[in-house]
Amino acid sequence: MSRFSQKTHACKQFFNWYYSDDIAVPGFTIRRYEFAVGTAIQKLILNDLPxxxxxxxxxxxxxYR
Structure with a gap:
């Protein structure tokens, strides 16, 4: 969330939902998530994937990981 964000309440609601017991996955690691998302973004930019x-x-x- 950026300090310039105009929708801080909406961002807080999203993170409350995202980390709720109904949605969160036991064993979730930020490093694993960042690897998956970073790799996908890299492929999106370099390979012009939709x-x-x-x-x-x-x-x-x-x-997989």
């Missing part, structure tokens, strides 16, 4: 394919790559990497 966002849908980059999202699938991120999910696959997260599930």
């Amino acid at each position: 966002p849908e394919h980059a999202a699938i790559i991120a999910q696959t990497l997260y599930d």
Whole structure:
């Protein structure tokens, strides 16, 4: 969340939802998440993949590792 964000309440609501017991996954690691998302973004930029394919790559990497 940026200090310049105009929607801080919405951001807080999102993170409360994201880390809630209904959504959060036991064993979740930020490093694993950052690797999956970072790799997908890199492929999106370098290979000109559509966002849908980059999202699938991120999910696959997260599930696999």
